[in-house]
Amino acid sequence: MGDDTVTGDVTHAHARLLPLVPGSEPSDWYRAHVVRRARDGSPPLPRHRPMTTAELDAAGVTRAQRRDHYLRVDVGVYVPLTALDTGSVSRQTPAATLVRAHHLRYPAHLATGFAAGAVLGMCYLVDDAPLEFLVTRGAGCANPAPHLLLTRTRRHDRLIRTADHPDPAFPTLACTTAGHTLGTMIRMLHSPSPALDAAWRVPDLQHIQPQLSPAFIRSVQASDCLHQALRSTRPGSVTNLVRTGTVDAPTAAAVLGATDPGAESSPETVLRLAVSDLAPGLRSQVPVWRDNGSLLTAADLGWPGRGVHLFYDGEHHLRRTQRDHDSEVLARLQQDGGRVLRVTAGNLRDADSVEALRGRVRDALG
Structure with a gap:
């Protein structure tokens, strides 16, 4: 690239097209984090290697074992069911x-x-x-x-x-x-x-x-x-x-x-595009620090200068441990006078839902 x-x-x-969608950019902390991740190597690919019929035969896999424990994903090519x-x-x-x-x-x-x-x-x-x-x-x-x-x-x-x-x-x-x-x-x-x-x-x-x-x-x-x-x-x-x-x-x-490398999921991209025109200075992956200086979390999106933070909540946020963590994040940000908006899939479902969300963000921005 x-x-x-x-x-x-x-x-x-x-230059002509960029102003149509005022972009966001990753926080400086996140950029440094990405550089560290790059040193660790490429994202992992699936561990299981597809195997041809000849390779399975050479490995001693019987037809019955192939039928019970493997899935044919192409003509003469199989993967173990545990790879799915x-x-x-x-x-x-x-x-x-x-x-x-x-x-x-x-x-x-x-x-x-x-x-x-x-x-x-x-x-x-x-x-x-x-x-x-x-x-x-x-x-x-x-x-x-x-x-x-x-x-x-x-x-x-x-x-x-x-x-x-x-x-x-x-x-x-x-x-x-x-x-x-x-x-x-x-x-x-x-x-x-x-x-x-x-x-x-x-x-x-x-x-x-x-x-x-x-x-x-x-x-x-x-x-x-x-x-x-x-x-x-x-x-x-x-x-x-x-x-x-x-x-x-x-x-x-x-x-x-309109691209922001800080988007870690596809809903975060939709959220960014839905609100990026409301105020300048939008950043992705905004770090939130504990009082002792350690990292608590990173907001998916936010206007750090205005103290407004947006979090997209997927299904994992329904878990008890995650809810406890979210409560700690909320308390920490509110302690500094920040405003937190939690966004779900329903808020991004259609144009009417997005418009209601934009109203909440406008209110938070003041």
Whole structure:
């Protein structure tokens, strides 16, 4: 992705589009935290390696054992049932495992879009989107598995030469560069897809900003998530993204202008886009410190100068231990005169719910 200086016509598009969605940026504490995480290595991929029929036979796995303890995820490719651990509502097998399985059958295919994102370590979104592979012009693409999208391209050989190989368990698995991967995601998300709309629900927020269509919101969610996987501290280069030929300059500028690498979940992205125009100075991952100087937590979003903190509460906040922690956070922030807003999925369900949430945030901002 890079942090290159934006020049030429792309700069003008960038400057013209950025004010439409006043962005936020990660706190300085979080940026330092990301740098430390980057030193620790890439996000972990699924531990279980897909195996071919020949490999299972060589390992002494009988047909009965294969039937009872393994799932076929591609023709002649299996994974143990214990590997099926995904939050997807539409799939049983993690996306990265499906990409690895396809690679075992077709090692010349080049992963891009959400297939490459899964291997790069994207921890959400990839389980509900088509997994795209680039193939040569003459390759057969008829009747792929429902989770696959095979795309012919005359650029296949050139893209292979510049490909990344991010999976140490499959060093021959080739993925397009990060910029090409993101551009492919954005292009896919701007193409009509009723199936994707049903699996990946977001509100239409065009009443807030004209460009906040569901397709644009999903594109920013994908960009946020990919930046997280890459351990980026700032959005990538508009110039580099446009040079991939996957997306036009205005779209690239708009998506990267609205990207915040501090978003650690897709609802946090929706929340940010829903409120980012209400006041300047919005930051993500705002640290909250105890009296002894140790870190208590980080607010998902906030205006530190105004003492307003927003937390997105997922299902885990219903647990007793988490509720106790949340109470400690609330007491600490209120002790300093801060205001805390807790946001749930229901607050982001549709335009009316978002408008009610915006009213609460306006009141808190004063």
